[in-house]
Amino acid sequence: MKNLISTNLKNLRKRYDYTQEQLAEKLNVSRQVIAKCEKGESLPDIQLCSQLAELFDVALDDLVNYSSKEVGVDVPPRGKHMFGIVTVSERGQIVIPKKAREVFNIQSGSQLIIVGDDERGLGIVPQHYMKKFFQQAFLAEEDDER
Structure with missing residues (x-):
């Protein structure tokens, strides 16, 4: 879990073109807090995670658990989903990923x-x-x- 949060935090910070210092100022924490979280040396508390999710407009669960390596793209904006890649069979059939079926009650x-x-x-x-x-x-x- 530590690795996902640190990776997602760093990727989102870069996506928004913030330095560690700028992000720290927005969140009212020290730059060292951001640096340690990005390195995986510490975990942000739930309040900081909530602030980060709000600032970056992502779901809190995605900030904490989303694996861009698994899906192939960075954390999506809140309410947007990337469920992975599916392969079309010879008959034109696809298998809808389990997470997509759960989210949309299919x-x-x-x-x-x-x-x-x-x-x-x-x-x-x-x-x-x-x-x-x-x-x-x-x-x-x-x-x-x-």
Whole structure:
């Protein structure tokens, strides 16, 4: 765990182009606290972790547990996910990673909508999200007509 926090902290600090000193000032701690956390010599307390997650706009769990080596990209912004790479079979099938199924409550028998954009690629959306979206859009249109 120490290694993930230290790696994520260092990567996020660099992504935001902060020096250790600048980050320390924002968090009201010494530069040494940041340096020790990045080296894995100490762990930030829960309050500091919470402040870091807020500052960098990432989920606290991702700050602490996210492994960029495992997934292939750095910690994503809060509410954004990178679940890894899947391989398309000869029949065009993919296996949705377990974590994605858990986050979006996708179970056997769930219906998914595949959407596409020539420039942005494909997206997979659970059918119940799209149904809710369209219901809200129609309600908003009805309100505008009144």
